[in-house]
Amino acid sequence: MGRSADLPRSMDVPRASCTADRDCHVLHVDMDAFYASVEVRERPELIGRPVVVAGGSNPAGDRGVVLSASYQARAFGVRSAMPVAHARRLCPQAEFIPPHFPRYAEVSRGVMALFREVTPLVEPLSLDEAFLDVAGSLRRLGMGPAGIGEWIRGQVYDAHRVTCSVGVGPSKFIAKLASGLSKPDGLLVVPADGVLEFLHPLPLSALWGVGERTAQALRKLGCTTVADVAIAPLPALRRALGVVCAQHLHDLANGRDERRVVPDMPEKSVGAEETFAHDVVDRAVLRRELLRLVERCTAAMRGRDLRGRRIALKIRYPDFTTVSRSRTLAYPTDSAHRVFAVATELLDSNLPRGTAVRLLGVRVELLVRGVAGEQLTLDGDSVSACWPDVERAADAARSRFGSAAVRLATLLESPADRGETQSPESGNQIG
Protein backbone atom coordinates (compact mmCIF):
# COMPACT_ATOMS: atom_id res chain seq x y z
CA MET A 1 0.00 0.00 0.00
CA GLY A 2 3.00 2.22 0.44
CA ARG A 3 1.54 3.94 3.40
CA SER A 4 4.74 4.37 5.35
CA ALA A 5 5.00 7.95 4.17
CA ASP A 6 1.77 8.59 6.01
CA LEU A 7 3.26 7.73 9.37
CA PRO A 8 2.68 10.54 11.79
CA ARG A 9 5.22 13.17 12.55
CA SER A 10 5.14 14.96 15.80
CA MET A 11 4.06 18.25 14.27
CA ASP A 12 1.04 17.18 12.27
CA VAL A 13 -0.77 14.85 14.63
CA PRO A 14 -2.97 16.08 17.44
CA ARG A 15 -1.15 15.08 20.60
CA ALA A 16 -4.01 13.14 21.99
CA SER A 17 -4.20 14.57 25.33
CA CYS A 18 -2.48 13.50 28.12
CA THR A 19 0.47 12.88 30.20
CA ALA A 20 -1.74 10.23 31.76
CA ASP A 21 -0.73 7.73 29.09
CA ARG A 22 2.78 7.35 30.49
CA ASP A 23 3.53 3.66 31.20
CA CYS A 24 0.58 2.72 28.99
CA HIS A 25 2.32 0.96 26.16
CA VAL A 26 -0.39 -1.54 25.23
CA LEU A 27 -3.09 -0.64 22.73
CA HIS A 28 -6.14 -2.76 22.01
CA VAL A 29 -7.78 -1.84 18.74
CA ASP A 30 -11.26 -3.18 18.12
CA MET A 31 -13.26 -2.53 14.96
CA ASP A 32 -16.79 -1.28 15.59
CA ALA A 33 -19.51 -3.73 14.45
CA PHE A 34 -16.93 -4.90 11.95
CA TYR A 35 -18.83 -7.18 9.56
CA ALA A 36 -21.85 -4.86 9.53
CA SER A 37 -19.63 -1.82 8.95
CA VAL A 38 -17.93 -3.49 5.98
CA GLU A 39 -21.32 -4.36 4.49
CA VAL A 40 -22.52 -0.77 4.92
CA ARG A 41 -19.34 0.46 3.29
CA GLU A 42 -20.08 -1.77 0.29
CA ARG A 43 -23.70 -0.62 0.12
CA PRO A 44 -23.94 3.08 1.01
CA GLU A 45 -27.73 2.98 0.75
CA LEU A 46 -27.60 1.13 4.11
CA ILE A 47 -25.94 4.03 5.93
CA GLY A 48 -27.94 4.90 9.03
CA ARG A 49 -30.14 1.79 8.73
CA PRO A 50 -30.23 -1.22 11.05
CA VAL A 51 -28.03 -3.89 9.48
CA VAL A 52 -27.60 -7.45 10.74
CA VAL A 53 -25.01 -9.87 9.41
CA ALA A 54 -26.29 -13.33 10.20
CA GLY A 55 -24.49 -16.56 9.55
CA GLY A 56 -24.93 -20.26 10.14
CA SER A 57 -25.79 -22.95 7.70
CA ASN A 58 -29.15 -21.47 6.93
CA PRO A 59 -29.05 -17.70 7.29
CA ALA A 60 -32.54 -17.28 5.90
CA GLY A 61 -33.96 -19.79 8.34
CA ASP A 62 -34.08 -20.02 12.10
CA ARG A 63 -30.84 -21.82 12.88
CA GLY A 64 -28.42 -19.00 12.26
CA VAL A 65 -27.20 -16.49 14.81
CA VAL A 66 -26.26 -12.83 14.55
CA LEU A 67 -22.59 -12.35 13.75
CA SER A 68 -22.61 -8.59 13.77
CA ALA A 69 -25.19 -5.84 14.13
CA SER A 70 -24.89 -2.16 13.30
CA TYR A 71 -25.42 0.24 16.19
CA GLN A 72 -28.80 1.17 14.68
CA ALA A 73 -29.82 -2.50 15.00
CA ARG A 74 -28.38 -2.69 18.52
CA ALA A 75 -30.71 0.12 19.52
CA PHE A 76 -33.53 -2.41 19.02
CA GLY A 77 -31.82 -4.91 21.30
CA VAL A 78 -30.15 -6.99 18.59
CA ARG A 79 -26.87 -8.49 19.84
CA SER A 80 -24.13 -10.77 18.55
CA ALA A 81 -24.77 -14.50 18.97
CA MET A 82 -28.51 -13.92 19.22
CA PRO A 83 -30.63 -16.37 17.21
CA VAL A 84 -31.70 -14.86 13.91
CA ALA A 85 -35.37 -15.57 14.62
CA HIS A 86 -35.15 -13.50 17.77
CA ALA A 87 -33.33 -10.67 15.97
CA ARG A 88 -36.04 -10.61 13.28
CA ARG A 89 -38.71 -10.25 15.91
CA LEU A 90 -36.87 -7.40 17.62
CA CYS A 91 -36.03 -5.54 14.44
CA PRO A 92 -38.03 -6.72 11.43
CA GLN A 93 -37.08 -3.65 9.42
CA ALA A 94 -33.35 -4.50 9.61
CA GLU A 95 -31.45 -5.51 6.52
CA PHE A 96 -30.33 -9.13 7.09
CA ILE A 97 -27.16 -9.93 5.13
CA PRO A 98 -25.26 -13.23 4.87
CA PRO A 99 -21.58 -12.96 5.82
CA HIS A 100 -18.86 -12.38 3.21
CA PHE A 101 -15.77 -13.59 5.03
CA PRO A 102 -13.27 -13.11 2.20
CA ARG A 103 -14.29 -9.44 2.11
CA TYR A 104 -13.81 -9.05 5.87
CA ALA A 105 -10.49 -10.86 5.71
CA GLU A 106 -9.27 -8.48 3.03
CA VAL A 107 -10.17 -5.39 5.09
CA SER A 108 -8.62 -7.05 8.13
CA ARG A 109 -5.34 -7.65 6.30
CA GLY A 110 -5.23 -3.98 5.33
CA VAL A 111 -5.90 -2.84 8.88
CA MET A 112 -3.32 -5.22 10.39
CA ALA A 113 -0.74 -4.00 7.85
CA LEU A 114 -1.42 -0.48 9.04
CA PHE A 115 -0.82 -1.54 12.65
CA ARG A 116 2.51 -3.08 11.65
CA GLU A 117 3.63 0.28 10.30
CA VAL A 118 3.34 1.51 13.88
CA THR A 119 5.02 -1.46 15.59
CA PRO A 120 6.12 -4.98 14.72
CA LEU A 121 4.56 -6.13 18.00
CA VAL A 122 1.03 -6.75 16.72
CA GLU A 123 -0.97 -9.67 18.10
CA PRO A 124 -4.18 -10.21 16.14
CA LEU A 125 -6.94 -11.81 18.22
CA SER A 126 -9.42 -12.20 15.39
CA LEU A 127 -10.27 -10.51 12.12
CA ASP A 128 -11.41 -7.37 13.90
CA GLU A 129 -9.14 -6.80 16.86
CA ALA A 130 -5.51 -6.78 17.86
CA PHE A 131 -3.12 -5.84 20.62
CA LEU A 132 -0.21 -3.55 19.85
CA ASP A 133 2.82 -2.92 22.04
CA VAL A 134 4.02 0.57 21.16
CA ALA A 135 6.72 0.99 23.82
CA GLY A 136 9.44 0.80 21.19
CA SER A 137 7.73 3.18 18.78
CA LEU A 138 7.15 6.23 20.95
CA ARG A 139 10.38 8.02 20.17
CA ARG A 140 10.31 7.20 16.45
CA LEU A 141 6.75 8.45 16.09
CA GLY A 142 7.27 11.41 18.40
CA MET A 143 4.06 10.98 20.31
CA GLY A 144 2.54 9.16 23.26
CA PRO A 145 0.44 5.98 23.18
CA ALA A 146 -2.81 7.94 23.13
CA GLY A 147 -1.58 9.98 20.19
CA ILE A 148 -0.69 6.79 18.36
CA GLY A 149 -4.16 5.45 19.12
CA GLU A 150 -5.79 8.54 17.65
CA TRP A 151 -3.54 8.37 14.61
CA ILE A 152 -4.48 4.72 14.04
CA ARG A 153 -8.18 5.53 14.29
CA GLY A 154 -7.82 8.24 11.67
CA GLN A 155 -5.79 6.08 9.33
CA VAL A 156 -8.15 3.10 9.61
CA TYR A 157 -11.10 5.28 8.71
CA ASP A 158 -9.31 7.11 5.88
CA ALA A 159 -8.05 3.90 4.31
CA HIS A 160 -10.99 1.56 4.91
CA ARG A 161 -14.04 3.70 5.75
CA VAL A 162 -14.77 1.76 8.93
CA THR A 163 -14.39 3.03 12.47
CA CYS A 164 -12.55 1.45 15.36
CA SER A 165 -12.15 2.00 19.07
CA VAL A 166 -8.87 2.00 20.93
CA GLY A 167 -8.07 1.17 24.53
CA VAL A 168 -4.75 2.32 25.96
CA GLY A 169 -3.41 0.80 29.15
CA PRO A 170 -0.44 -0.64 31.00
CA SER A 171 -1.52 -4.24 30.20
CA LYS A 172 -3.50 -6.25 27.67
CA PHE A 173 -6.38 -6.80 30.05
CA ILE A 174 -6.78 -3.11 30.87
CA ALA A 175 -6.36 -2.03 27.24
CA LYS A 176 -9.05 -4.44 26.15
CA LEU A 177 -11.48 -3.29 28.81
CA ALA A 178 -10.77 0.31 27.85
CA SER A 179 -11.49 -0.25 24.17
CA GLY A 180 -14.77 -1.91 25.05
CA LEU A 181 -15.79 1.03 27.20
CA SER A 182 -14.82 3.57 24.55
CA LYS A 183 -17.07 2.06 21.86
CA PRO A 184 -18.16 3.08 19.38
CA ASP A 185 -15.59 5.17 17.57
CA GLY A 186 -13.72 6.27 20.67
CA LEU A 187 -10.48 6.10 22.61
CA LEU A 188 -9.96 5.61 26.31
CA VAL A 189 -6.73 5.81 28.29
CA VAL A 190 -6.43 4.09 31.67
CA PRO A 191 -3.30 5.40 33.37
CA ALA A 192 -1.09 2.95 35.22
CA ASP A 193 -1.81 4.60 38.56
CA GLY A 194 -5.54 4.57 37.95
CA VAL A 195 -5.98 0.89 37.17
CA LEU A 196 -7.61 -0.23 40.42
CA GLU A 197 -9.89 2.78 40.54
CA PHE A 198 -11.00 1.93 36.99
CA LEU A 199 -11.26 -1.79 37.55
CA HIS A 200 -12.88 -2.35 40.91
CA PRO A 201 -16.39 -0.97 40.34
CA LEU A 202 -16.82 -3.12 37.21
CA PRO A 203 -19.09 -6.20 37.21
CA LEU A 204 -17.71 -9.75 37.32
CA SER A 205 -18.18 -10.19 33.59
CA ALA A 206 -15.46 -7.58 33.02
CA LEU A 207 -12.89 -10.19 34.07
CA TRP A 208 -11.44 -12.08 31.11
CA GLY A 209 -12.54 -15.69 31.53
CA VAL A 210 -15.70 -15.08 33.54
CA GLY A 211 -18.77 -16.30 31.71
CA GLU A 212 -22.12 -17.32 33.13
CA ARG A 213 -20.89 -20.44 34.97
CA THR A 214 -17.90 -18.80 36.59
CA ALA A 215 -19.95 -15.73 37.53
CA GLN A 216 -22.43 -18.05 39.21
CA ALA A 217 -19.63 -19.70 41.22
CA LEU A 218 -18.25 -16.29 42.20
CA ARG A 219 -21.67 -15.02 43.28
CA LYS A 220 -21.94 -18.02 45.59
CA LEU A 221 -18.81 -16.69 47.29
CA GLY A 222 -20.49 -13.32 47.69
CA CYS A 223 -18.65 -11.61 44.84
CA THR A 224 -20.58 -9.21 42.62
CA THR A 225 -17.85 -6.83 41.45
CA VAL A 226 -14.19 -7.04 40.46
CA ALA A 227 -13.32 -5.45 43.80
CA ASP A 228 -14.95 -8.38 45.60
CA VAL A 229 -12.80 -10.85 43.66
CA ALA A 230 -9.69 -8.81 44.42
CA ILE A 231 -10.19 -9.17 48.18
CA ALA A 232 -11.65 -12.69 48.14
CA PRO A 233 -9.47 -15.25 49.98
CA LEU A 234 -7.48 -17.20 47.42
CA PRO A 235 -8.14 -20.64 49.01
CA ALA A 236 -11.90 -20.09 48.67
CA LEU A 237 -11.48 -19.04 45.04
CA ARG A 238 -9.36 -22.15 44.41
CA ARG A 239 -11.99 -24.43 45.88
CA ALA A 240 -14.69 -22.85 43.74
CA LEU A 241 -12.85 -22.46 40.45
CA GLY A 242 -9.71 -24.59 40.46
CA VAL A 243 -6.14 -23.48 41.08
CA VAL A 244 -5.31 -21.99 37.69
CA CYS A 245 -8.55 -20.14 37.15
CA ALA A 246 -8.57 -18.76 40.71
CA GLN A 247 -5.06 -17.38 40.45
CA HIS A 248 -5.76 -15.92 37.02
CA LEU A 249 -8.90 -14.07 38.15
CA HIS A 250 -7.34 -12.94 41.42
CA ASP A 251 -4.40 -11.46 39.52
CA LEU A 252 -6.60 -9.70 36.97
CA ALA A 253 -8.86 -8.31 39.68
CA ASN A 254 -5.82 -6.81 41.37
CA GLY A 255 -4.61 -5.29 38.14
CA ARG A 256 -1.83 -7.81 37.62
CA ASP A 257 -1.46 -8.97 34.02
CA GLU A 258 2.03 -9.80 32.87
CA ARG A 259 1.05 -11.23 29.49
CA ARG A 260 3.11 -9.74 26.71
CA VAL A 261 1.98 -8.83 23.22
CA VAL A 262 3.14 -11.79 21.15
CA PRO A 263 3.13 -11.53 17.37
CA ASP A 264 2.82 -14.76 15.39
CA MET A 265 1.11 -16.89 18.02
CA PRO A 266 1.30 -20.45 16.69
CA GLU A 267 -2.02 -22.02 15.74
CA LYS A 268 -3.10 -24.90 17.97
CA SER A 269 -5.85 -26.46 15.87
CA VAL A 270 -7.77 -26.13 12.64
CA GLY A 271 -11.33 -27.29 12.22
CA ALA A 272 -14.61 -27.06 10.36
CA GLU A 273 -18.12 -27.69 11.57
CA GLU A 274 -21.61 -27.24 10.32
CA THR A 275 -25.09 -27.15 11.75
CA PHE A 276 -27.48 -28.74 9.29
CA ALA A 277 -30.57 -26.89 8.12
CA HIS A 278 -32.49 -30.00 9.25
CA ASP A 279 -31.38 -32.79 11.57
CA VAL A 280 -29.79 -35.64 9.63
CA VAL A 281 -30.27 -39.36 10.28
CA ASP A 282 -29.11 -40.82 6.97
CA ARG A 283 -25.63 -42.32 7.40
CA ALA A 284 -24.70 -41.73 3.75
CA VAL A 285 -25.57 -38.04 4.04
CA LEU A 286 -23.59 -37.76 7.27
CA ARG A 287 -20.55 -39.36 5.67
CA ARG A 288 -20.76 -37.03 2.70
CA GLU A 289 -21.03 -34.00 4.99
CA LEU A 290 -18.13 -35.31 7.04
CA LEU A 291 -16.03 -35.61 3.90
CA ARG A 292 -16.94 -32.06 2.93
CA LEU A 293 -15.84 -30.80 6.37
CA VAL A 294 -12.62 -32.81 6.24
CA GLU A 295 -11.87 -31.36 2.80
CA ARG A 296 -12.44 -27.84 4.09
CA CYS A 297 -10.34 -28.40 7.18
CA THR A 298 -7.37 -30.09 5.51
CA ALA A 299 -7.34 -27.64 2.60
CA ALA A 300 -7.02 -24.84 5.17
CA MET A 301 -4.18 -26.76 6.82
CA ARG A 302 -2.32 -27.33 3.57
CA GLY A 303 -2.81 -23.67 2.69
CA ARG A 304 -1.09 -22.71 5.96
CA ASP A 305 1.56 -25.40 5.75
CA LEU A 306 0.27 -27.22 8.85
CA ARG A 307 -0.09 -30.87 9.75
CA GLY A 308 -1.72 -32.35 12.80
CA ARG A 309 -1.60 -35.53 14.81
CA ARG A 310 -4.92 -35.59 16.68
CA ILE A 311 -8.24 -35.85 14.87
CA ALA A 312 -11.33 -34.86 16.83
CA LEU A 313 -14.91 -35.44 15.80
CA LYS A 314 -17.75 -33.39 17.27
CA ILE A 315 -21.37 -34.49 17.19
CA ARG A 316 -24.28 -32.38 18.42
CA TYR A 317 -27.66 -34.03 18.86
CA PRO A 318 -31.04 -32.31 18.38
CA ASP A 319 -31.35 -31.81 22.16
CA PHE A 320 -28.08 -29.84 21.95
CA THR A 321 -26.00 -32.30 23.93
CA THR A 322 -22.58 -32.43 22.35
CA VAL A 323 -19.99 -35.18 22.39
CA SER A 324 -16.46 -35.15 21.06
CA ARG A 325 -14.26 -38.13 20.30
CA SER A 326 -10.67 -38.02 19.19
CA ARG A 327 -7.80 -40.21 18.15
CA THR A 328 -4.09 -39.44 18.11
CA LEU A 329 -2.00 -40.62 15.19
CA ALA A 330 1.63 -41.68 15.33
CA TYR A 331 2.58 -39.07 12.72
CA PRO A 332 1.15 -35.69 11.67
CA THR A 333 -0.88 -35.47 8.51
CA ASP A 334 -2.69 -32.94 6.34
CA SER A 335 -4.25 -35.56 4.08
CA ALA A 336 -8.02 -35.40 3.69
CA HIS A 337 -7.94 -39.10 2.84
CA ARG A 338 -6.25 -39.99 6.13
CA VAL A 339 -8.29 -37.59 8.27
CA PHE A 340 -11.52 -38.79 6.69
CA ALA A 341 -10.66 -42.41 7.40
CA VAL A 342 -10.13 -41.69 11.10
CA ALA A 343 -13.13 -39.36 11.38
CA THR A 344 -15.36 -41.98 9.76
CA GLU A 345 -14.18 -44.62 12.23
CA LEU A 346 -14.94 -42.25 15.10
CA LEU A 347 -18.37 -41.53 13.65
CA ASP A 348 -19.24 -45.17 13.05
CA SER A 349 -18.08 -46.32 16.46
CA ASN A 350 -19.77 -43.54 18.43
CA LEU A 351 -23.03 -42.73 16.69
CA PRO A 352 -25.78 -45.32 17.20
CA ARG A 353 -27.72 -46.18 14.04
CA GLY A 354 -30.83 -44.13 13.52
CA THR A 355 -29.68 -41.23 15.71
CA ALA A 356 -30.42 -37.75 14.40
CA VAL A 357 -27.55 -35.27 14.23
CA ARG A 358 -27.82 -31.51 14.39
CA LEU A 359 -24.17 -30.57 13.93
CA LEU A 360 -21.08 -32.36 12.73
CA GLY A 361 -17.55 -31.02 13.13
CA VAL A 362 -14.00 -32.15 12.60
CA ARG A 363 -10.86 -30.60 14.06
CA VAL A 364 -7.18 -31.41 13.71
CA GLU A 365 -4.95 -30.65 16.71
CA LEU A 366 -1.32 -31.04 17.84
CA LEU A 367 -0.22 -29.05 14.83
CA VAL A 368 3.29 -28.79 13.44
CA ARG A 369 4.44 -26.51 10.67
CA GLY A 370 6.29 -27.66 7.60
CA VAL A 371 5.87 -30.07 4.77
CA ALA A 372 7.75 -33.15 5.83
CA GLY A 373 6.96 -36.23 3.80
CA GLU A 374 3.83 -38.13 4.78
CA GLN A 375 4.76 -41.11 6.94
CA LEU A 376 4.11 -44.24 4.91
CA THR A 377 2.06 -46.97 6.49
CA LEU A 378 3.57 -50.37 7.06
CA ASP A 379 0.78 -52.11 5.25
CA GLY A 380 2.31 -51.05 1.96
CA ASP A 381 -0.82 -49.27 0.87
CA SER A 382 0.59 -47.46 -2.14
CA VAL A 383 -2.76 -45.84 -2.93
CA SER A 384 -2.90 -44.19 0.52
CA ALA A 385 0.71 -43.18 0.19
CA CYS A 386 0.10 -41.16 -2.96
CA TRP A 387 -2.95 -39.28 -1.61
CA PRO A 388 -1.02 -36.35 -0.18
CA ASP A 389 0.48 -35.69 -3.61
CA VAL A 390 -2.92 -35.96 -5.26
CA GLU A 391 -4.42 -33.53 -2.78
CA ARG A 392 -1.64 -30.99 -3.22
CA ALA A 393 -2.07 -31.20 -6.99
CA ALA A 394 -5.80 -30.63 -6.50
CA ASP A 395 -5.08 -27.61 -4.25
CA ALA A 396 -2.84 -26.17 -6.96
CA ALA A 397 -5.52 -26.68 -9.61
CA ARG A 398 -8.15 -25.04 -7.40
CA SER A 399 -5.97 -22.05 -6.69
CA ARG A 400 -5.37 -21.63 -10.42
CA PHE A 401 -8.77 -22.44 -11.89
CA GLY A 402 -11.20 -21.86 -9.02
CA SER A 403 -12.66 -23.97 -6.24
CA ALA A 404 -14.92 -25.96 -8.57
CA ALA A 405 -12.06 -27.07 -10.79
CA VAL A 406 -11.37 -30.22 -8.81
CA ARG A 407 -13.91 -31.86 -6.50
CA LEU A 408 -14.26 -35.24 -4.92
CA ALA A 409 -16.77 -37.26 -6.94
CA THR A 410 -18.43 -38.29 -3.67
CA LEU A 411 -19.31 -34.67 -3.01
CA LEU A 412 -21.06 -34.09 -6.34
CA GLU A 413 -24.78 -34.10 -5.82
CA SER A 414 -26.49 -34.13 -9.21
CA PRO A 415 -25.87 -36.30 -12.28
CA ALA A 416 -24.76 -33.16 -14.07
CA ASP A 417 -22.31 -32.49 -11.24
CA ARG A 418 -20.98 -35.99 -11.63
CA GLY A 419 -20.28 -35.42 -15.31
CA GLU A 420 -23.04 -37.74 -16.44
CA THR A 421 -24.06 -35.07 -18.94
CA GLN A 422 -21.69 -33.25 -21.22
CA SER A 423 -21.63 -30.04 -19.21
CA PRO A 424 -18.54 -28.05 -20.10
CA GLU A 425 -18.54 -26.57 -16.57
CA SER A 426 -18.09 -29.95 -14.92
CA GLY A 427 -14.98 -29.99 -12.79
CA ASN A 428 -12.40 -32.73 -12.83
CA GLN A 429 -13.03 -35.35 -10.20
CA ILE A 430 -11.16 -37.53 -7.83
CA GLY A 431 -12.32 -40.16 -5.43
Add this chain to the structure above:
DNA sequence: TCTGGGGTCCTGAGCCGG
Protein backbone atom coordinates in the same frame (compact mmCIF):
# COMPACT_ATOMS: atom_id res chain seq x y z
C1' DT B 1 -34.54 -16.51 22.93
C1' DC B 2 -33.06 -21.19 21.98
C1' DT B 3 -28.70 -21.35 20.83
C1' DG B 4 -23.05 -20.60 14.58
C1' DG B 5 -18.46 -21.41 13.70
C1' DG B 6 -13.89 -20.57 14.58
C1' DG B 7 -10.90 -21.18 18.19
C1' DT B 8 -8.15 -21.63 23.24
C1' DC B 9 -7.51 -23.34 27.72
C1' DC B 10 -8.38 -26.11 31.73
C1' DT B 11 -9.70 -30.20 34.42
C1' DG B 12 -10.13 -34.85 35.63
C1' DA B 13 -10.03 -39.74 34.70
C1' DG B 14 -7.60 -43.53 33.01
C1' DC B 15 -3.59 -45.77 31.25
C1' DC B 16 1.23 -46.81 30.96
C1' DG B 17 6.06 -47.11 31.97
C1' DG B 18 9.96 -46.16 34.97
Add this chain to the structure above:
DNA sequence: TCTGCCGGCTCAGGACCC
Protein backbone atom coordinates in the same frame (compact mmCIF):
# COMPACT_ATOMS: atom_id res chain seq x y z
C1' DT C 1 8.46 -60.38 41.67
C1' DC C 2 5.09 -57.42 43.48
C1' DT C 3 3.33 -52.97 44.89
C1' DG C 4 2.92 -48.19 45.16
C1' DC C 5 4.08 -43.75 43.46
C1' DC C 6 4.70 -40.43 40.05
C1' DG C 7 4.93 -38.15 35.72
C1' DG C 8 3.54 -38.00 31.07
C1' DC C 9 0.22 -38.80 27.75
C1' DT C 10 -4.42 -39.42 25.86
C1' DC C 11 -9.09 -38.58 25.88
C1' DA C 12 -13.54 -36.34 26.91
C1' DG C 13 -15.87 -32.55 28.18
C1' DG C 14 -16.77 -27.92 29.90
C1' DA C 15 -16.22 -23.01 29.81
C1' DC C 16 -15.06 -19.19 27.52
C1' DC C 17 -13.90 -15.75 23.77
C1' DC C 18 -14.83 -13.23 19.32
